[in-house]
Amino acid sequence: QVHLQQWGAGLLKPSETLSLTCAVYGGSFSAYYWSWIRQPPGKGLEWIGEITHSGSTKYNPSLKSRVILSVDTSKSHFSLRLSSVTAADTAVYYCARSIYYNSSGSFDPWGQGTLVTVSS
Amino acid sequence: EIVLTQSPGTLSLSPGERATLSCRASQSVTSNYLAWYQQKPGQAPRLLIYGASSRATGIPDRFSGSGSGTDFTLTISRLEPEDFAVYYCQQYGSSPLFTFGPGTKVDIK
Numbered sequence: 001q002v003h004l005q006q007w008g009a010g011l012l013k014p015s016e017t018l019s020l021t022c023a024v025y026g027g028s029f030s031a032y033y034w035s036w037i038r039q040p041p042g043k044g045l046e047w048i049g050e051i052t053h054s055g056s057t058k059y060n061p062s063l064k065s066r067v068i069l070s071v072d073t074s075k076s077h078f079s080l081r082l083s084s085v086t087a088a089d090t091a092v093y094y095c096a097r098s099i100y101y102n103s104s105g106s107f108d109p110w111g112q113g114t115l116v117t118v119s120s
Numbered sequence: 121e122i123v124l125t126q127s128p129g130t131l132s133l134s135p136g137e138r139a140t141l142s143c144r145a146s147q148s149v150t151s152n153y154l155a156w157y158q159q160k161p162g163q164a165p166r167l168l169i170y171g172a173s174s175r176a177t178g179i180p181d182r183f184s185g186s187g188s189g190t191d192f193t194l195t196i197s198r199l200e201p202e203d204f205a206v207y208y209c210q211q212y213g214s215s216p217l218f219t220f221g222p223g224t225k226v227d228i229k
Contacts, residue, residue: 044222045165045208045210047217061215062216096164099170101170102171102174103153104153104171104172104212105213105217106212107165107167107218108167109167110164110165110166
């Protein structure tokens, strides 16, 4: 049973860099792809990007200029950095496993979520 | 970019009733690469359906997905108390790689 546990700073000032890490327990890290998704308070879901165990990445074009995903296979961890944050980046950030059943991509399971608030 | 629209915004039903949720795409979804999620307050979303009609592991058979092209449906055959939640559809394959609909809230009538 795969379990994702995430952590990182929850309060940032405008222009700072958001940094979150997600640890994968109980399953193969190398066999899957790993994603970050966010959800502003009371709103819908937005995919941020995806990374493989070898470090290959895909990003949402709307965030690509500010996002860096990285991976540490020795620890089964993957991380998100989002630079130059503003109040619009206030959201619950989730890590999740990207799965491709019959080539159809979806997310399962998800981390517990981290509320990141950007405020001066 | 494929835009997903979900209707209704809110569905008010009683336990035991049938729920029918709609997800419409602005363009045809690649090979029916559409998923559905359930989200309860304060929790992460949970995968229910992938590939438009396949149930994820552990999902009760009262949940079913159907549709193709631009029109997809999630049906809950008989609502249980734990099914009152927000439901999101999600497509895969078109840039951006993954997009979500705005959600449908199923609440107790």
